[in-house]
Amino acid sequence: MTGDLTRILTDDLKLPADRLTDDASLDHAGFDSLAVVELSVLLTDRYGIDISDSDIKNAATLGRLDLLITTKRNGR
Amino acid sequence: MTAASVAAGRAAVICAVGAALPPHTVSNADLTARLETTDEWIRSRTGITQRHVAGADLSTTDLAVRAGAQALADSEPVTVEALVVATTTPDRCCPATAPAVATRLGLTGIPAYDLAAGCTGFLYALTTAAGLIAAGTVRTVLVIGADRLAALPDPEDRTTVPLFGDGAGAVVLRHGRADEAGALGPVVLGSDGAGAGLIRASRPGALHMDGGEVFRHAVDRMSTASRQATAAAGWELGDVDRLVPHQANSRITAFVARRLGVPEDRQLSNIAETGNTGAASIPLLLARSAADGRLKPGHRTLLTAFGAGLTWGATTLTWPGLSPQPPTQRSRT
Numbered sequence: 481m482t483g484d485l486t487r488i489l490t491d492d493l494k495l496p497a498d499r500l501t502d503d504a505s506l507d508h509a510g511f512d513s514l515a516v517v518e519l520s521v522l523l524t525d526r527y528g529i530d531i532s533d534s535d536i537k538n539a540a541t542l543g544r545l546d547l548l549i550t551t552k553r554n555g556r
Numbered sequence: 557m558t559a560a561s562v563a564a565g566r567a568a569v570i571c572a573v574g575a576a577l578p579p580h581t582v583s584n585a586d587l588t589a590r591l592e593t594t595d596e597w598i599r600s601r602t603g604i605t606q607r608h609v610a611g612a613d614l615s616t617t618d619l620a621v622r623a624g625a626q627a628l629a630d631s632e633p634v635t636v637e638a639l640v641v642a643t644t645t646p647d648r649c650c651p652a653t654a655p656a657v658a659t660r661l662g663l664t665g666i667p668a669y670d671l672a673a674g675c676t677g678f679l680y681a682l683t684t685a686a687g688l689i690a691a692g693t694v695r696t697v698l699v700i701g702a703d704r705l706a707a708l709p710d711p712e713d714r715t716t717v718p719l720f721g722d723g724a725g726a727v728v729l730r731h732g733r734a735d736e737a738g739a740l741g742p743v744v745l746g747s748d749g750a751g752a753g754l755i756r757a758s759r760p761g762a763l764h765m766d767g768g769e770v771f772r773h774a775v776d777r778m779s780t781a782s783r784q785a786t787a788a789a790g791w792e793l794g795d796v797d798r799l800v801p802h803q804a805n806s807r808i809t810a811f812v813a814r815r816l817g818v819p820e821d822r823q824l825s826n827i828a829e830t831g832n833t834g835a836a837s838i839p840l841l842l843a844r845s846a847a848d849g850r851l852k853p854g855h856r857t858l859l860t861a862f863g864a865g866l867t868w869g870a871t872t873l874t875w876p877g878l879s880p881q882p883p884t885q886r887s888r889t
Binding site for chain 1 (some may be wrong): 769771772814
């Protein structure tokens with residue numbers, strides 16, 4: 481996972497750092513429905529990218545989520 | 557008096573604040589003893605550590621009377637000519653809360669009415685009160701926000717029970733000049749009934765809330781209304797000394813402040829001690845912050861709120877010199 485996503489998950493979403501590994505599922509990392517929305521809003525505010533709630537929820541692992549975000553940011 | 561000076565005297569100026577909280581508090585530890593949740597989860601997700609909860613012997617009317625009495629006691633000598641009570645949780649369907657509150661405050665005879673606009677209720681009430689003053693109908697209005705939201709959630713719902721508390725806050729508005737400290741600036745208000753289902757309760761104990769969608773709408777609406785209200789006042793966002801957002805959830809207010817670029821030391825908050833108190837939240841926060849010195853005379857202050865309806869709003873004022881007291885927590889009036 482990139483440092484950017486790790487920082488967002490720990491500093492902004494207050495998820496437990498010891499659960500944030502590439503192969504962790506979002507459920508395991510502590511994502512609930514509100515965290516999904518918060519992340520979507522935050523990605524728009526901070527990076528100007530639009531990633532929907534369902535795109536976030538459909539990411540199988542944090543590594544996949546990170547890849548999705550990186551791809552969107554590079555594609556701008 | 558010339559026409560120009562009459563118009564100049566029809567701005568609505570805050571000249572006193574008052575606050576009332578039930579003496580009984582419920583801590584996160586009290587909740588984790590009966591609900592499947594943790595103190596850490598509640599604090600990190602909501603910013604709340606305790607909430608004040610009224611017992612059966614303390615009604616919305618009682619809370620409103622206490623906050624109103626404190627505002628009147630702290631006010632410069634004025635004759636209150638109207639009362640507006642913002643509440644979503646009146647003690648009964650009929651009659652309204654405000655006439656009873658007026659009579660208990662010794663104000664029998666004045667126009668007194670309730671207004672419901674969810675957690676934006678206080679800003680709606682301020683606006684209609686300012687309208688009464690601007691129209692020349694009255695010169696002084698007591699505006700109270702009072703709610704008992706702790707009774708709204710299903711008692712078994714671990715996601716909503718921790719969010720809510722009870723309380724009341726009040727301000728006295730008098731006629732004055734638009735350029736004096738305490739004068740309300742331009743107000744932005746809005747609503748969207750398409751979102752009515754996102755926060756709804758058919759009766760106490762049956763609150764339904766779509767947390768994710770509420771979060772998204774609250775951040776969007778409060779930040780947009782705040783931009784509009786500051787622009788209408790001729791301010792830059794960088795001019796804002798104190799941001800006073802409705803205390804819904806610390807995560808929502810953090811997002812709003814970040815969007816507006818208001819740094820942390822300019823944000824006021826009391827959600828840790830009170831939870832979400834609905835229409836009471838903004839006047840409670842004003843009273844508390846003025847009493848503890850975080851809100852000082854001369855501070856350019858931005859108020860914003862969002863609530864069930866959906867409703868939202870924002871306005872500005874330069875904080876006046878007042879002498880507010882800590883919230884009254886007497887068990888009897």
